[in-house]
Amino acid sequence: MSPDLTSPGTAAPAPATAPPARTTSSAADRRARRVLAALGAVALVAVAAFLTLEARGAWDFVLPFRGVKVLALLLVAYAVAVSTVLFQTVTENRILTPSVMGFDALYVALQTGLVFAIGASRLTALDQHLRFVVEVVLMVGCAGLLFRWLFSGTRRSMHLLLLAGIVIGVLLRSVSSFLQRLIDPNEFAVLQDLMFASFNAVDTELLGVSALLVAAASWVAWRERHAYDVLLLGRPAATVLGVDHHRAVRRVLVVVAVLVSVSTALVGPVTFFGLLVAHLAYHLVGSHRHRHVLPAAALVAAITLVGGQAVLEHVLGLDTALSVVVELLGGLVLIGLLLRDGRR
Amino acid sequence: MTLAPARPTATPVTARPVRPAATPARGGRRTLFAAVATAVAVLSVVSLFVGVTDVTPAGVLAALTGADDGAAGLSDAGVLLVSRLPRTLAVLLAGSAMAVAGMLMQVLVRNRFVEPSTAGTVESAVLGILVVTIMAPGAPLMGKMGVAAVFALAGTALFLRILRAVPLRSVLVVPLIGLMLGGVISAATTFVAYRLDLLQSLGAWTTGDFSGVLRGRYELLWLTFVLTIVAYLAADRFTVAGMGREVATTLGLGYRGVLNLGLVIVSLVSAVVVVTVGVVPFLGLVVPNVVSRLLGDDVRRTAPWVALLGAGLVLVCDLIGRVVRYPYEVPVGVVVGVVGSVLFLYLLLRRDARVA
Numbered sequence: 001m002s003p004d005l006t007s008p009g010t011a012a013p014a015p016a017t018a019p020p021a022r023t024t025s026s027a028a029d030r031r032a033r034r035v036l037a038a039l040g041a042v043a044l045v046a047v048a049a050f051l052t053l054e055a056r057g058a059w060d061f062v063l064p065f066r067g068v069k070v071l072a073l074l075l076v077a078y079a080v081a082v083s084t085v086l087f088q089t090v091t092e093n094r095i096l097t098p099s100v101m102g103f104d105a106l107y108v109a110l111q112t113g114l115v116f117a118i119g120a121s122r123l124t125a126l127d128q129h130l131r132f133v134v135e136v137v138l139m140v141g142c143a144g145l146l147f148r149w150l151f152s153g154t155r156r157s158m159h160l161l162l163l164a165g166i167v168i169g170v171l172l173r174s175v176s177s178f179l180q181r182l183i184d185p186n187e188f189a190v191l192q193d194l195m196f197a198s199f200n201a202v203d204t205e206l207l208g209v210s211a212l213l214v215a216a217a218s219w220v221a222w223r224e225r226h227a228y229d230v231l232l233l234g235r236p237a238a239t240v241l242g243v244d245h246h247r248a249v250r251r252v253l254v255v256v257a258v259l260v261s262v263s264t265a266l267v268g269p270v271t272f273f274g275l276l277v278a279h280l281a282y283h284l285v286g287s288h289r290h291r292h293v294l295p296a297a298a299l300v301a302a303i304t305l306v307g308g309q310a311v312l313e314h315v316l317g318l319d320t321a322l323s324v325v326v327e328l329l330g331g332l333v334l335i336g337l338l339l340r341d342g343r344r
Numbered sequence: 345m346t347l348a349p350a351r352p353t354a355t356p357v358t359a360r361p362v363r364p365a366a367t368p369a370r371g372g373r374r375t376l377f378a379a380v381a382t383a384v385a386v387l388s389v390v391s392l393f394v395g396v397t398d399v400t401p402a403g404v405l406a407a408l409t410g411a412d413d414g415a416a417g418l419s420d421a422g423v424l425l426v427s428r429l430p431r432t433l434a435v436l437l438a439g440s441a442m443a444v445a446g447m448l449m450q451v452l453v454r455n456r457f458v459e460p461s462t463a464g465t466v467e468s469a470v471l472g473i474l475v476v477t478i479m480a481p482g483a484p485l486m487g488k489m490g491v492a493a494v495f496a497l498a499g500t501a502l503f504l505r506i507l508r509a510v511p512l513r514s515v516l517v518v519p520l521i522g523l524m525l526g527g528v529i530s531a532a533t534t535f536v537a538y539r540l541d542l543l544q545s546l547g548a549w550t551t552g553d554f555s556g557v558l559r560g561r562y563e564l565l566w567l568t569f570v571l572t573i574v575a576y577l578a579a580d581r582f583t584v585a586g587m588g589r590e591v592a593t594t595l596g597l598g599y600r601g602v603l604n605l606g607l608v609i610v611s612l613v614s615a616v617v618v619v620t621v622g623v624v625p626f627l628g629l630v631v632p633n634v635v636s637r638l639l640g641d642d643v644r645r646t647a648p649w650v651a652l653l654g655a656g657l658v659l660v661c662d663l664i665g666r667v668v669r670y671p672y673e674v675p676v677g678v679v680v681g682v683v684g685s686v687l688f689l690y691l692l693l694r695r696d697a698r699v700a
Contacts, residue, residue, distance in 0.1 A: 170626075178678050181669060325535070327527070328528060331531060339510055
């Protein structure tokens with residue numbers, strides 16, 4: 001059971017108290033490795049199922065067609081999982097996620113604002129990849145400002161941040177839909193596709209540039225993976241241990257902003273998906289080390305997305321309802337966490 | 345139907361002593377109230393003459409300078425009676441009722457950040473409409489409203505049950521749980537609506553919008569007027585109930601009865617407003633908070649203010665929505681969403697938010 005969501009004190013008792021003794025750490029290592037291997041196997045099965053289930057017709061059509069979709073879903077799963085885990089690490093809690101804090105909504109609002117300011121026709125005339133990179137850069141800037149403001153000054157309670165984040169999400173969504181009403185209906189049609197989470201209609205055009213951005217962000221994050229383990233101990237302890245807390249947090253926020261932009265651009269906003277997979281990962285892997293938790297979360301996300309989509313689409317014959325199912329489960333998980341948190 | 349009382353939160357509403365008349369003396373406050381009421385009345389008249397089809401700017405001017413609407417011509421008067429007047433009345437009724445409902449909820453749950461749209465009440469009402477639309481598409485409006493009200497009541501009761509299960513350490517957990525519960529309920533609603541191709545209707549119900557209000561399609565809102573009056577008549581009981589179960593019982597109040605009355609009022613108001621105009625978020629949260637900062641927590645004294653300012657705020661937002669993209673309209677729910685969430689954020693992040 002992954003403990004604790006709240007304070008830095010309880011956030012990570014295990015690494016704090018676990019003695020550095022080789023034996024315990026290697027036992028945890030072994031368990032984590034076993035879990036990762038199992039998850040990897042299930043993920044492979046999910047991908048295979050997605051590619052082959054109910055496939056009628058020529059394989060040389062089906063496989064590339066579905067293959068691109070699987071790649072996009074895997075990219076989204078990875079981006080959501082990694083951004084959520086890193087975000088939870090730097091905010092020292094396990095309830096906040098980038099999307100709960102309004103990151104997705106921010107991206108949508110930026111998109112809408114751009115269309116509103118420049119006009120869809122002129123915007124689409126720009127090179128799509130260039131546009132995407134510009135949007136990501138804007139996103140990083142805005143997210144930075146937002147979080148500077150939220151996390152600055154006196155340390156605010158987690159519940160306050162959570163509530164403020166949700167309300168900021170509502171605000172950004174309202175602003176977006178306000179602007180959308182002001183936009184010319186023809187231009188709105190262009191924009192509308194971006195607004196709905198749809199794992200079914202992935203925007204594969206951006207796949208290449210997304211993959212590049214994700215790789216760059218991952219490279220930055222991976223180099224500091226050990227620092228993140230230290231961050232779990234809380235700010236004072238991390239500083240004592242020689243981690244430049246401020247810089248690390250800033251970097252993580254940039255990485256998170258990039259990853260969220262990618263996943264939102266590909267499938268649209270999802271609120272609770274990250275929360276769901278991160279908690280499954282914490283629960284399964286039983287380790288606090290990022291080199292275990294991060295891959296586990298990514299694999300769980302991949303299984304949920306690809307497997308869930310395969311089951312819904314090809315077994316149950318439902319179409320894009322996966323995002324709704326994930327929202328429902330994620331909302332229940334969050335209520336559960338709040339209740340458990342309150343009970344403690 | 346018995347509803348479990350919520351546990352007192354860590355910082356109950358009444359933690360702050362009920363303030364004696366805050367600023368100006370009684371007479372000054374009356375004058376201020378009259379001034380604000382006049383402003384709202386003037387805005388209502390303006391609202392009668394803002395629109396696409398009909399009453400010309402000259403007509404607006406004529407009306408403002410004293411000529412009555414007869415001068416505006418027969419067809420203009422017709423538009424006024426069929427569309428403008430009902431719309432303005434609907435705005436005033438819905439605005440005041442939602443604000444008062446929010447205030448009641450805050451007093452009864454003893455938490456400043458609760459209102460029907462942060463407690464799952466509104467989402468439950470929407471689910472109720474969806475269910476009745478599927479089960480009995482031909483049901484009369486009253487029937488739909490009744491089902492929506494029952495769902496709203498059940499949703500609120502569920503919310504209070506969950507609250508009772510948590511020893512609440514933070515004031516902020518309460519609205520969080522409410523928002524999450526609302527999210528889960530609306531995810532379920534969306535799922536069903538999606539399967540049955542009702543998403544578009546769902547969008548119409550969930551966006552607060554007065555543009556569809558015509559004579560014959562808003563009268564249900566008068567019910568909220570009656571409910572608001574009932575709330576006012578029972579104001580002192582709600583004030584006492586807001587002091588907590590023990591105090592209220594000691595003072596000889598039938599606590600449970602008052603609580604149930606309040607929750608029935610809140611649920612009915614939410615259901616009626618959702619059925620006729622849709623969801624108007626955060627209204628019941630912002631207005632009562634502002635008023636209680638100025639005037640304290642005596643429901644009898646604050647209720648008229650809450651009703652007046654609620655009506656005024658929705659009126660202003662509706663006017664903005666009508667003017668900003670003339671001749672198109674921005675639904676009031678969207679405008680209130682922007683204005684309301686900014687005000688809510690302000691309330692949250694103020695320095696003394698945790699004491700609030």
